[in-house]
Amino acid sequence: MSTSFIEQVHYNRIPVKDLELSAHWYRDILGLPLLSLNEELAILKINDGPSLLILVPTPDETYAHFTINGTQAFSIAFTSQDIPGFHQHLTDHKVKVDDIQHNDGHAYFHFHDPNGNKFQVHW
Structure with missing residues (x-):
């Protein structure tokens, strides 16, 4: 195969313990725009590119x-x-x-x- 079907990385999922605290930390400390926050996930954008960070709550040690x-x-x-x-x-x-x-x-x-x-x- 000479070309890839993959065009870019769209998002990375990051496990977090406290979703709201984490979403605000990524927004306030890292300066990433918070696009969405609900009980299931938070979506943050990285500058003007297509990349997103998705914060996902989990009770697991991961x-x-x-x-x-x-x-x-x-x-x-x-x-x-x-x-x-x-x-x-x-x-x-x-x-x-x-x-x-x-x-x-x-x-x-x-x-x-x-x-x-x-x-x-x-x-």
Whole structure:
């Protein structure tokens, strides 16, 4: 097969414990527009692109990341043109963030949402 039937990623689903708290955190701390919130899910938009984040409530101990040899590994990475500013913003809001790392002109860091989901931000 030379071409894919897949055009783009439309959305990622993220498990959360408290849907309303999480929806407002993603809106207020990450600055993502909250398009919809009901008891079943919250829909947030990422800028002007087609990508959405869907927050889904669950009582289970489950996360949007996985582990490799017992170490958490992110599955979703965001981009930001202002890595230091975003890092400081999250730090100011008491978000669990790792130090900024640099690798061949590539800067990145990891952070966790209030539910313990691990993400990466890079540029």
